[in-house]
Amino acid sequence: MLFTQIFTPLLSEYLNRLSMIVDNKLNCGPVLSWMEIDNHGNRFLLKEEASLNVPAIAAAHVIKRYTAQANDEISIEVGDILSVIDMPPKEDTTWWRGKHGFQVGFFPSECVELINEKLPQTVKVDALGSKPGVTNTTGPSSPTSVSKKHGKLMGFLRTFMKSRPTKQKLKQRGILKERVFGCDLGEHLLNSGQDVPQVLKSCSEFIEKHGVVDGIYRHSGVSSNIQKLRHEFDSENVPDLTKDVYMQDIHCIGSLCKLYFRELPNPLLTYQLYEKFAECMGEMTEEERMVKVHDVIQQLPPPHYR
Structure with missing residues (x-):
């Protein structure tokens, strides 16, 4: 009884402070899994770990x-x-x-x-x-x-x-989150269930609406803004790109797109088809080149083709 009276206020204070730190970025599922309890406070042991x-x-x-x-x-x-x-x-x-x-x-x-x-x-x-x-x-x-x-x-x-849990099990429980930047394109789309990465979708929509300016992809944006946006997307959040800090630095959105493509482990056009794309630059007529490029593009894996 005495232990409960001492322990309960400490636990309550700890959870309140933790809630203030993580805000709404952490839901109940992962917390209950980490503590190995159900939503009624009853302790359980996952079958695969018993x-x-x-x-x-x-x-x-x-x-x-x-x-x-x-x-x-x-x-x-x-x-x-x-x-x-x-x-x-x-x-x-x-x-x-x-x-x-x-x-x-x-x-x-x-x-x-x-x-x-x-x-x-x-x-x-x-x-x-x-x-x-x-x-x-x-x-x-x-x-x-x-x-x-x-x-x-x-x-x-x-x-x-x-008997440590596998990487896949950690992902299923929400404990391990896959990065967006530096992650294989096919693996990221498979894990997220999307057809196109959210970072590219958000950036392209913003650029089409606000970024039709000279040198949108040639000029670099402010490094701190680029890193903030990268962290948001890596945390599976969709940042508000219409904030003043980004509207005043439109080039950081174009730089973020370039950063995403630059960090892909396997480039958008893939290493496997590099030689075939290079052959398209050989001596041939413009029409022949277009036909050959179109043929090679059809060979791209679905995630890269989309």
């Missing part, structure tokens, strides 16, 4: 009884069958992690014996501490007192690093 659903890499039977001494350990009896999900090298730690029924936890590796010795070579090297097919005459090196003491922690960290 330890119980981690695939086993080996099966083992218990040859020595062990009683759990901590919350992250499991008790095992002689004859029990375990699913082993993490087998770090014995020179690093003597603790393995596995599943017994609906329980997941650590147990001493010397208490079990692997049932199937036909493991993948990478796993066998880690588990046995020696190369497959080679007899280890010297035996594994003795664990230091530090590795013995922190064996479970080392095993947990190793498992955590292996």
Whole structure:
């Protein structure tokens, strides 16, 4: 009760300050996912991250009884069958992690014996501490007192690093946002669901309405204005280009367009078709050149062709 009275005001103050900083740029979905709670405050664990659903890499039977001494350990009896999900090298730690029924936890590796010795070579090297097919005459090196003491922690960290969510999962949860500038054109359009990048659409509409001036693409705009606009589009925001600061510096919009095309990993006309476009500049009549250029343009990938 006392803990709640102390903790609640602190959490409330933290969330209020966080709301002031991020404004409306952060919605409820990512916050609930980060905190692993639902909209009622109930804690949940995503299925793909639950330890119980981690695939086993080996099966083992218990040859020595062990009683759990901590919350992250499991008790095992002689004859029990375990699913082993993490087998770090014995020179690093003597603790393995596995599943017994609906329980997941650590147990001493010397208490079990692997049932199937036909493991993948990478796993066998880690588990046995020696190369497959080679007899280890010297035996594994003795664990230091530090590795013995922190064996479970080392095993947990190793498992955590292996089970990190993929880039795609982070994108789906809204945690990782793909940049606009410097991102492959096809990948960006696929992620955003657009036919044309928003930055090009906004800039072209502005230029057609306000930027029909001499040297719109030749003169450079103010660098600070260009960087502000780039940051807005990279943050998936659509800035108001009719603000006075941009209306007084129309060339920064043209410079932003050039910057977008310049930072494409694969240029708009693509590296693959570079030679064919270069051939169009050879000695030929104007009509032949037009036909050849039109033919090469038809070969562009759909995102680049649009």
